[in-house]
Amino acid sequence: MDQAEFGHLVEKKSASSELFKGRLLHAFRDEVILPSGKVATREYVVHPGAVMVVPLLEDAHGHLQVVLERQFRYPVGRVMIEFPAGKLDPGEDCFACAQRELREETGFSASQWAHAGVLHPLIAYSTEFIDIWFARGLRAGQRKLDDGEFLDVFTATPAELLDWCRVGVVTDGKTLTAALWLQNVISGAWALDWHEGV
Structure with a gap:
């Protein structure tokens, strides 16, 4: 799937803060700009795969x-x-x-x-x-x-x-x-x- 053709769905990070860092998991809360221009937050875990x-x-x-x-x-x-x-x-x-x-x-x-x-x-x-x-x-x-x-x-x-x-x-x-x-x-x-x- 060509990601370039779906640019109208992409959220862009404007700020990020670390919530937790453990041996396995690393959690963040980001502020994102939605395709509409409004601002929202996204909480997620970074995992090594x-x-x-x-x-x-x-x-x-x-x-x-x-x-x-x-x-x-x-x-x-x-x-x-x-x-x-x-x-x-x-x-x-x-x-x-x-x-x-x-x-x-x-x-x-x-x-x-x-x-x-x-x-x-x-x-x-x-x-x-x-x-x-x-x-x-x-x-x-x-x-x-x-x-x-x-x-x-x-x-x-x-x-x-x-x-x-x-x-x-x-x-x-x-x-x-x-x-x-x-x-x-x-x-x-x-x-x-x-x-x-x-």
């Missing part, structure tokens, strides 16, 4: 499985089912982050990778983006969880995952997006450009 990996695994019978995680998420107070994901370290390349997060959280490394796209999960109040990667040719290894990180790794069929999305067992936005992507890849509607990885 993240990756999510959709790991594909064949079981002993050659049937496709996906590697998932169960993790307690404090803000919502419940254990969630998610694909492996994590934030970018300062200066880190998205592909390097995807490889690192897959290895650290699940113990798997992958021989082939495909970049699927980018997700903006919280466009109303955050700069966060999530780079989506698919991985296959998985080799098991040792996990290296961060200190204070606790999660279970398990596998499910794509059909099981999609049913969990349908009935509300899976409600994590990035995982719902990945399930949509997975469904279209499996059906052949959306192609992936696979390349060798380490």
Whole structure:
């Protein structure tokens, strides 16, 4: 989409103040000039960005499985089912982050990778983006969880995952997006450009 043709919708920052700076989140309140010329305020969080990996695994019978995680998420107070994901370290390349997060959280490394796209999960109040990667040719290894990180790794069929999305067992936005992507890849509607990885 050519952003230049939508200039009549753009808001322009006229002032900015910092509200909060933590280890992960950095919050601001900006004054903006609306397309009408009126002034409004926008509060938002600056986030370093993240990756999510959709790991594909064949079981002993050659049937496709996906590697998932169960993790307690404090803000919502419940254990969630998610694909492996994590934030970018300062200066880190998205592909390097995807490889690192897959290895650290699940113990798997992958021989082939495909970049699927980018997700903006919280466009109303955050700069966060999530780079989506698919991985296959998985080799098991040792996990290296961060200190204070606790999660279970398990596998499910794509059909099981999609049913969990349908009935509300899976409600994590990035995982719902990945399930949509997975469904279209499996059906052949959306192609992936696979390349060798380490």
